[in-house]
Structure formats: C-alpha cells, structure tokens
Amino acid sequence: MKPTLRQLEYLVAIADSGRFSEAAERLNVAQPSLSTQVADAEAQLGATLFERSRSGAYPTPIGEQVIRRARYILRQMEDLKEIAAHGETGLFGRVRLGVLPTIGPYLLPRCTKLMHSRFPDLRLSINDAATDRLASLLEQGLLDAAVSTLEDHPGCVGVTLFSEKLWIAVEPDAPLASTTRPVTLEELKERGFLTLGLGHRLTKLVQELAYRAGGYVASDYEGTSLDAIRHMAALGAGIAVLPDLYVQCEARRDDSLVFRQIDDPRAGRDISLVWRRQSPIREGLELLAEIMQDAARRVL
Structure with missing residues (x-):
C-alpha cells in the first residue's frame, strides 16, 4: 500500500x-x-x-x-x-489571486466590472500579502497567480502589467517642497526615508535608493501601509517614497503634501501577473492580464 x-x-x-x-x-x-x-x-x-x-x-x-x-x-x-474545472483557456469557478498591498486596492477595483463581464463564472479569491509571503504561497500551490514583481518568484513566468516610477512626498514647509519638478538623488543626500517593513519589494527598492543617494531609511518607523507612510511624511517624520499607481489613484488628492517624481532610472519597478510555469490555466491568466494592463494604462 x-x-x-x-x-x-x-x-x-x-x-x-x-x-x-x-x-x-x-x-x-x-x-x-x-x-x-x-x-x-x-x-x-x-x-x-x-x-x-x-x-x-x-x-x-x-x-x-x-x-x-x-x-x-x-x-x-x-x-x-483546475484543468477539469477551467478547461484549457477559460476561467471558471474559484481562482486564488495573490496581490501586493501596494497594488491591489488601486488596481483591482478598476478591473472588476470588465472581469465580471468577460468571465461571469469566475470567482476571484484575493490574498493581500507582502512579496515574500506571496512567493511562498505561490510555490506551495496555495495561490494560482499573483500580482507581484516577477524577479521575486523564481521558477514562475508571467506577463508585465505596467512599469511604475517612484515618487517622494514631503510636507509643504520642507526644503524639497519648493518645486514639483523631478527630484535628483543628489537632492536626497543625507535625507531620511520612510517605507514599509521587511518582506516587501518596495522596501528593498527604498533601501537601495537611500544607499545610492547617500541617505538612510528611518529605523524608528516602519509603515504598515502606504497611507501610514504618507501621513507620517505629512507630520514631518521623513520623506515618504511612494509608487506611481498609489500616487495617481490616492495620494495626489492630499494637499498636505508635495509630490515629486524621482529622476533616476532605477527608481521604479515592473509589476506583473505571475504564475507557476506549468499552470493549467495559463491562457486564461493571460486574458486576465490584458484586463489589468488596460486598467493600469488608464491610470498611468
């Protein structure tokens, strides 16, 4: 036996x-x-x-x-x-989708209506988690796909949804708030940066940015969300580093801050829909990616 x-x-x-x-x-x-x-x-x-x-x-x-x-x-x-339930190309039933918390709330609501229209029998189960957690869940087969950064998911494949730049947000009285033109790394020298906790790709990007700019990541505060980082910046706790999608969808309505895009080719990230290489619903996920691409294009 x-x-x-x-x-x-x-x-x-x-x-x-x-x-x-x-x-x-x-x-x-x-x-x-x-x-x-x-x-x-x-x-x-x-x-x-x-x-x-x-x-x-x-x-x-x-x-x-x-x-x-x-x-x-x-x-x-x-x-x-999944093969039996979904067929080769369609999306039916429950699909478990992981998503970065810095992306999901600002991208998915703009996709929902079209998803329902094109895949009426699809039920998305959303898991909002940091990059490291998404990688673990995807590897274990507990997720079917994830909206994440492809480089953090070895052994997976995917479709790039969009590329986004990083922005800084500072209080209006800060020296960096005197203009809204793109900010250079030289201007960020010896500045303190605010970011999320460990396990997030965004945190790694901010750490690398601070190192190259000659600044530092504020060690006495790690935000639990982009909103928390933004609010701390408004209180003068440091410079918030925020991704483009969040800035366009949410942050720019905040008149207590001044936003400047970072003028550096490495100050950004590519967001993809990723899945395991042998996924039986690959063709359906590619169709799903097209909807997400269109939604991101309308915002960015």
Whole structure:
C-alpha cells in the first residue's frame, strides 16, 4: 500500500502548524483519526516522519524530504482539478489571486466590472500579502497567480502589467517642497526615508535608493501601509517614497503634501501577473492580464 492523498494532506498540515491538534482542527477531523492516519503513513513508508514532544511536532530529516514531495504531489493534484474545472483557456469557478498591498486596492477595483463581464463564472479569491509571503504561497500551490514583481518568484513566468516610477512626498514647509519638478538623488543626500517593513519589494527598492543617494531609511518607523507612510511624511517624520499607481489613484488628492517624481532610472519597478510555469490555466491568466494592463494604462 501507499500513503493516500488525504494522508499527505495531514502530513503537510502538521508541518505547517507544528501540532497534531491544530492540524486536526484546521482539517476538521478528530485528532485520534489524524494521528492514526499519520502512524499508518509512517508504517507504509517505513520511517518516522515527526518528532513528537509536549511543545509540538517537528519533521525529522526524512520527514522534511517526504513533506516537500507531498507538497509537490498535492499541488499537481490541484492543477489536475483546475484543468477539469477551467478547461484549457477559460476561467471558471474559484481562482486564488495573490496581490501586493501596494497594488491591489488601486488596481483591482478598476478591473472588476470588465472581469465580471468577460468571465461571469469566475470567482476571484484575493490574498493581500507582502512579496515574500506571496512567493511562498505561490510555490506551495496555495495561490494560482499573483500580482507581484516577477524577479521575486523564481521558477514562475508571467506577463508585465505596467512599469511604475517612484515618487517622494514631503510636507509643504520642507526644503524639497519648493518645486514639483523631478527630484535628483543628489537632492536626497543625507535625507531620511520612510517605507514599509521587511518582506516587501518596495522596501528593498527604498533601501537601495537611500544607499545610492547617500541617505538612510528611518529605523524608528516602519509603515504598515502606504497611507501610514504618507501621513507620517505629512507630520514631518521623513520623506515618504511612494509608487506611481498609489500616487495617481490616492495620494495626489492630499494637499498636505508635495509630490515629486524621482529622476533616476532605477527608481521604479515592473509589476506583473505571475504564475507557476506549468499552470493549467495559463491562457486564461493571460486574458486576465490584458484586463489589468488596460486598467493600469488608464491610470498611468
């Protein structure tokens, strides 16, 4: 006999939660039943997959390898279901879409009407997360696609939706607010920059920008959102560095700040719709990308 798909789901759930009880609750099964199935899988494989203790359950070295392959097998099964549900080119049913929090609220509302029109049977399940988290979810097969930066998703392919520049936002009394022309890196020397926390591609861009400009990222404040960064800049806490889509859709209505585009070819990023290389709904995602491209073009 071989481990069943259900047993593989149990193994992955235990590895993710670190406890048999939490895995059982997550999967809506009784813990004794889950424990029995895991023990059966271990017997069939002839190996102990978890080290049990009062503090939790931890994969053994062989368990790590088995669980890694279990994730792959389960992902392939999900792809098989997608082929049957969606067909080769259409988008039907639930599609799990990850999106950067610096993009989703400003792009997706402008796509919704046309998406519903072209794909009336499509139900998008949206997961808003930082770049690192999106990469992990996509790799594990927990997302079908993501609106993100392609370079942060090795092994994935995608379609570029748009390229956006970065802007600074400063309070009206700041020296940098005397003009709205593009700002040079030289003008940003020794300035403090405000940005999001770790795990965001935008944070990496701001860190690199600060280094090249001879400035620094303010260590006493990390914004939880672009709005938070903008408000801190209005209070004089530093220079907010904001992406183009957010500035055009939201920030420029704020008359408590002055906005200047950064005059540097590396002060920007390419946003793409990305998916796993072997995705069974690739053609449908390409159609979805066209809708997003059009929405971004109207804004930028």
